[in-house]
Amino acid sequence: MSEIRKIFTAKTVEEARALAAQEFGAEESKITFTIIEEPKKGLFGKLKGEAKVEAVYEQSKAEIAGEYIKAILKNMDISSEISIEENEDGAVIDILGDTTGAVIGRRGETLDAIQYLASMTANRGDKEYYRITVDCCGYREKRKAILEELAVKISKTVLRTGRTSTLEPMNPYERRIIHSAVANIEGVTSKSVGEEPYRKVVISSTNPRRERKDFNKGERRPRRDKKPSEYTPRSMDMMKTSFEKDYKRPKPEDDLIDGDLYGKIDI
Numbered sequence: 001m002s003e004i005r006k007i008f009t010a011k012t013v014e015e016a017r018a019l020a021a022q023e024f025g026a027e028e029s030k031i032t033f034t035i036i037e038e039p040k041k042g043l044f045g046k047l048k049g050e051a052k053v054e055a056v057y058e059q060s061k062a063e064i065a066g067e068y069i070k071a072i073l074k075n076m077d078i079s080s081e082i083s084i085e086e087n088e089d090g091a092v093i094d095i096l097g098d099t100t101g102a103v104i105g106r107r108g109e110t111l112d113a114i115q116y117l118a119s120m121t122a123n124r125g126d127k128e129y130y131r132i133t134v135d136c137c138g139y140r141e142k143r144k145a146i147l148e149e150l151a152v153k154i155s156k157t158v159l160r161t162g163r164t165s166t167l168e169p170m171n172p173y174e175r176r177i178i179h180s181a182v183a184n185i186e187g188v189t190s191k192s193v194g195e196e197p198y199r200k201v202v203i204s205s206t207n208p209r210r211e212r213k214d215f216n217k218g219e220r221r222p223r224r225d226k227k228p229s230e231y232t233p234r235s236m237d238m239m240k241t242s243f244e245k246d247y248k249r250p251k252p253e254d255d256l257i258d259g260d261l262y263g264k265i266d267i
Contacts (some may be wrong), residue, residue, distance in 0.1 A: 001062050002015045002058075002059045002060075002061075003056060003057070003058055003059070004024065004057045004059055005054065005055070005056045005057075005080065006020070006023070006054070006055055007036065007053065007054050007055070008020045008023075008052075008053050008054075009050050009051065009053075009056055010050060010051055010053075011039065011047070011050060012039065012047075012051050013035055013038060013053055016051050016052070016053040016055075017031075017033055017053060017055070017125065020033070020053065020055035024055070024057045024059075025063075025129045026057055026086065027094060030057065031055050031056065031057045032055070032056040032057075032155035033053050033054070033055055033056075034053065034054040034056075034152065035044045035048075035051070035052075035053055035054075036052040036053060036054055037049070037051065037052040038051050039051055044100065049064070050134065053124070058085075061091070061092035061122040061123065061126075061130040061132070062084050062086050062090075062093070062122070062130075062132070063084070064118050064121060064122045065091065065093060065118040065119065065121060065122040065134075066082055066084050066093055066118075068095055068117070068118050068121045069082055069093060069095065069118050069134065070082065072114055072117070072118075072211045073095070073103070076102065076103075078097065078102060078103060079097060080095050080097030080129060081095075081096045081097065081099075082094065082095055082096065083096065088131050089131050090131030090132055090133065091130070091131070091132055091133070092133045092134075092135060093118070093132065093133070093134050093135070094134075094136070094137070094138075095134065095135070095136040095137070096136075096137060097137075100136050100137050100139070102203070103136045104136050104139050104267070107143075108139060108140075108143060111134060111135075111136055111139065112171055112173075114134050115132060115133065118132050118134060119131070119132040143174070143230070144177050146175060147174055147177045147178055147181070148181045150167075150178070151177075151178045151181035151182050151185075151203070152165075152181060152185065152189075154167065154203050155182055155185045155187075155188045155203055157179075158188050158203050158204065158205050159187050159188060159205060162205050162207075163205075164199055164202060164204040164205070165202070165203045165204075166193075166201075166202050166203075167200055167201045167202075167203070168200065169197065169198045169199060169200050170199070170200070171197070172199075175201050178190060178201045178203075179192075182203055187205060187206055188200065188203055188204065188205055188206065189203070189204055189205075189206055190204070191204075198248075232267060
């Protein structure tokens with residue numbers, strides 16, 4: 001929480017209170033008022049002077065981040081509205097408008113920078129961290145779907161080839177999406193390597209295959225046929241017909257048993 005304290009002056013106390021609520025963007029019931037001075041009744045009941053009211057407003061971290069984002073958009077000359085939705089994990093601030101490309105940036109880099117700065121501003125001077133997520137027209141969900149699809153595609157390739165695959169550098173939020181998707185696929189595992197902001201996700205197989213040699217990169221595929229000099233007596237003997245073997249090693253007919261002649265040939 002951050003306390004905002006300011007004095008408002010108007011013709012009446014009611015008008016001063018209304019001015020405070022308008023500036024803080026909050027209901028009057030959420031603001032603490034202290035009347036410093038009231039207009040005095042003069043002759044014939046006319047009021048003299050003005051009402052002076054001190055207003056104290058306890059601003060939440062989500063609201064602090066929202067005000068900071070509004071200031072950034074104004075300096076970027078971008079006309080957009082923001083919506084704030086608080087949940088158990090923190091708050092999601094969605095930037096709504098037509099000129100969203102400049103807010104998102106290349107692969108969400110500008111949006112990530114705005115989120116980082118808004119989070120730092122909201123949590124300044126407080127030990128208890130409050131998570132601020134900044135989105136723009138549903139970009140985060142679209143990016144999440146793309147990353148999950150990428151994780152599945154890379155995992156299938158790793159399973160097929162047995163080779164480890166290293167993805168491009170990602171921020172912690174996107175790496176968590178990849179790790180979560182890979183965890184649901186059997187046979188692969190993932191880890192992060194490197195230092196920020198170049199930290200990457202590596203996807204590996206839990207049962208890697210032996211990598212095949214690539215004979216298209218300068219390696220000659222071994223020939224299956226042998227040179228004449230490589231023929232051994234044994235290999236020459238394998239090429240002979242049964243008739244030739246029997247002719248060189250004649251045996252009496254009554255010594256031959258069915259199958260013995262062909263049994264001498266090594267097939």
